Amino acid sequence: xxxxxxxxxxxxxxxxxxxxxxxxxxxxxxxxxxxxxxxxxxxxxxxxxxxxxxxxxxxxxxxxxxxxxxxxxxxxxxxxxxxxxxxxxxxxxxxxxxxxxxxxxxxxxxxxxxxxxxxxxxxxxxxxxxxxxxxxxxxxxxxxxxxxxxxxxxxxxxxxxxxxxxxxxxxxxxxxxxxxxxxxxxxxxxxxxxxxxxxxxxxxxxxxxxxxxxxxxxxxxxxxxxxxxxxxxxxxxxxxxxxxxxxxxxxxxxxxxxxxxxxxxxxxxxxxxxxxxxxxxxxxxxxxxxxxxxxxxxxxxxxxxxxxxxxx
Numbered sequence: 001x002x003x004x005x006x007x008x009x010x011x012x013x014x015x016x017x018x019x020x021x022x023x024x025x026x027x028x029x030x031x032x033x034x035x036x037x038x039x040x041x042x043x044x045x046x047x048x049x050x051x052x053x054x055x056x057x058x059x060x061x062x063x064x065x066x067x068x069x070x071x072x073x074x075x076x077x078x079x080x081x082x083x084x085x086x087x088x089x090x091x092x093x094x095x096x097x098x099x100x101x102x103x104x105x106x107x108x109x110x111x112x113x114x115x116x117x118x119x120x121x122x123x124x125x126x127x128x129x130x131x132x133x134x135x136x137x138x139x140x141x142x143x144x145x146x147x148x149x150x151x152x153x154x155x156x157x158x159x160x161x162x163x164x165x166x167x168x169x170x171x172x173x174x175x176x177x178x179x180x181x182x183x184x185x186x187x188x189x190x191x192x193x194x195x196x197x198x199x200x201x202x203x204x205x206x207x208x209x210x211x212x213x214x215x216x217x218x219x220x221x222x223x224x225x226x227x228x229x230x231x232x233x234x235x236x237x238x239x240x241x242x243x244x245x246x247x248x249x250x251x252x253x254x255x256x257x258x259x260x261x262x263x264x265x266x267x268x269x270x271x272x273x274x275x276x277x278x279x280x281x282x283x284x285x286x287x288x289x290x291x292x293x294x295x296x297x298x299x300x301x302x303x304x305x306x307x308x309x310x311x312x
Contacts, residue, residue, distance in 0.1 A: 006049045010082060013075045015042035016054060020072035023062050083146050088286035095290050096124040103132045103139040103148040107207040107232060108277060111251040112152065112302070119301045124294075136206045143282060150291055151280040154206050163288070165279040165295035168307035171272040172214065172247045173265045175239050175257065182245075183264030190218040190268060197244035199235055202228045207275075211247050214273040232256055239263060249275055250306040276310070 018028035019039070029039040047054050054068035064072060090098050104113065113131065120129050132139075132148060140159060142148035155164045174192075176183040182192065193215050201208040208228075227243055229235040233256060235246050240260040248256060248265075257263045279298070281291045299309040 008046050008049045009042075010079070012042045012046035012049070013079055015039045016046050016068075017072065017075050017079055019043055019055065019062060020064055020068065020075070023064075025062060080146060084286055094126070095287075097126045097128075099128045099130055099149075101130045101132060101142075101147070101149045103134055103142055103151045103153070105136055105139065105153045105206060106133055107201075107205065107249065107252065108152055108154070109133045110232075111249075111255055112277070112305075115301050115305070116152070116298065119297055123297060135204045137204065143280065149281070149285075149287070150294075152277070153280060154210065154275050155278040155280065156276070157280060161283050162280050163283045163285075165281070165292060166310045167277050167279065167295060167298055168302055168305070168309045169274045169276050170250045170305075170307040171268065171274050172211075172249055173253055173267055174245055175236060175248050175253075176245045176264050176266060177239060177242045178262045178264060179242075180245065180264065182266045185266045187269040188266045190214070190273065193218040194220045199238050199244040199246045200228055201232070201235060202230050207232075207247075207249070210275055214247065217273070233259070236260070236263065247273070253306075277307075 240262040
């Protein structure tokens with residue numbers, strides 16, 4: 001004879017999901033804005049409703065039971081589907097309204113956000129655009145977990161479940177000190193990168209990886225990281241101080257080189273090293289039609305930038 005179990009509530013599933021992620025009641029409660037006693041009670045109620053023990057509680061830590069580890073995956077999937085349902089309903093009610101959480105990489109944000117913000121302000125005044133500047137790995141984590149809706153970053157990403165909407169390609173240029181032999185030159189061969197003292201961004205920046213790829217293509221085995229910077233502004237100032245040269249995407253050149261009179265740029269011979277910038281969304285996102293329309297509008301708005309717009 002079986003007794004009928006109560007249906008678990010969404011609040012109980014959210015509480016369990018938070019504990020499964022943080023393995024700490026206080027941190028989990030803070031993460032979802034719930035009091036610790038309420039969180040503990042919700043997890044206990046879920047255990048009772050399901051008829052299984054989800055957590056192993058000790059005085060020092062919280063662990064998932066074997067059943068808890070299996071069901072945590074299901075709980076996260078259920079919550080993601082509920083989130084998608086709410087997002088779908090919002091999109092159906094009125095496109096380009098409500099919140100849009102846009103993630104942007106640091107080597108794009110200062111140079112493209114003015115165009116993005118102006119477009120949204122003029123064309124989509126009811127859209128609540130919320131911008132988050134983070135490195136690529138953090139942005140992808142935010143997109144796949146639902147913390148972010150859309151990304152603006154360098155591609156290709158090659159991540160399953162993520163669809164890229166290409167916007168444009170842009171060339172890299174060489175930034176040199178004022179007295180450098182390559183300063184101001186055009187048609188520079190990539191092979192010069194084999195012997196130059198190249199300054200790079202810190203680990204974690206995709207632009208660093210792109211620069212290393214360009215060097216490898218030019219036949220350079222590696223770049224010793226004797227000096228690195230957390231941002232392009234610092235990197236360019238190091239060049240102005242005579243510590244070496246660096247690579248900048250064209251969209252960053254005007255902003256970054258205008259801060260010092262001790263800099264020159266050199267352009268590469270065709271085909272110049274390039275990077276592609278795109279919007280990225282979850283494949284099958286409820287608002288995918290909006291994101292595709294936004295991508296088309298951005299391509300048009302970015303025609304005045306030193307880039308080559310591309311299409312799917």
